[in-house]
Amino acid sequence: MADENDVLTDLDAAPAGNGADTAPTAGIISQYVKDLSVENPKAPQSFRWKDAPQMDVQFNIAATKVSEEVTELGLRITVTAKAEEGTAYIVDLTYCGLVGLRNMREEQAHAFLYAEAPRMLFPFARRVVSDAIRDAGFQPLMLDPIDFNGLYVQQLQQKRAAEAAGQAAEAPAGGEA
Template sequence: MADDTTPDFTPETLTNGEDNSPAIGLISQYVKDLSFENPNAPAVYQWQSAPQMDVQFNIGAEGVGENLFEVTLKIDVTAKNDEGTGFVVELKYAGLFGVRNIPEDQLQPFFLAEAPRILFPFARRVVADAVRDGGFPPFLLEPIDFHGLFQQQLQAQQGDGQTMAAPAGEA
């Protein structure tokens, strides 16, 4: 048992035992919305041409409670052949993050670069499974450098004299 003269060398811990060190934690991750469309079935399964894949990403973050933020990856994949649209996948995959004692200027880099990096492998699997379950070979999304995209967006906005406002973005 420590006596009252022993100095406390952990400045993050208050005398009442409350921890005030900075922390961000993933509370939950989930499919928020998923749509798979196969508009030309069953003819699509006889098409011979290779599809052209169009992949679009969007990243959004919003406060959903005190010290709670939802980060959403929106992924749209469209496969088009010479004959028409093969399939369309629309996914909103989200993560709920708890935040404590993080400076405001560090929230946006986390929400637009690090949080998507954490969520992406799981969203990638959902897309691959949906495409496979639709009767097509699984479509694996290429890895994305969310940190690099965030830095490019930041540099482009600084070059235009803009500042990044709310924790929301597009990659």
């Protein structure tokens, strides 16, 4: 039957494990600026430059286990603006979130840490970067949204392809021995 074990109609049924906390859970516990550096090396001359600077934006994700169920996720964003006359500004931000993970398989936890959690933290980190650039005396920079899930899937595919190529390269060598 389709209604069998339906949570909406079977409200009196006891949960599996007699109330045990077995459901997978993930979420952001807290978020904060861990490190912020703003350099304005050519001020005040850089405020008079006429040419639009070339922007270089780099980002990186790092995860550090804090406890069995908590991981610190760091989203590092570095923005460098260079013009012909020199570097206008450099903003380097490490924006972190404490991520709670419970009752999740390793691959689910990994996907949450490197795809979903960065997606949740990014809007806040983007605001910090924009405000820092504005406070340095320049037009605020609104970073475009990043498809962390797409990047995660792409990196998994590249890793699997590299592993498959490595195994394919090892197979003939093993067969010749």
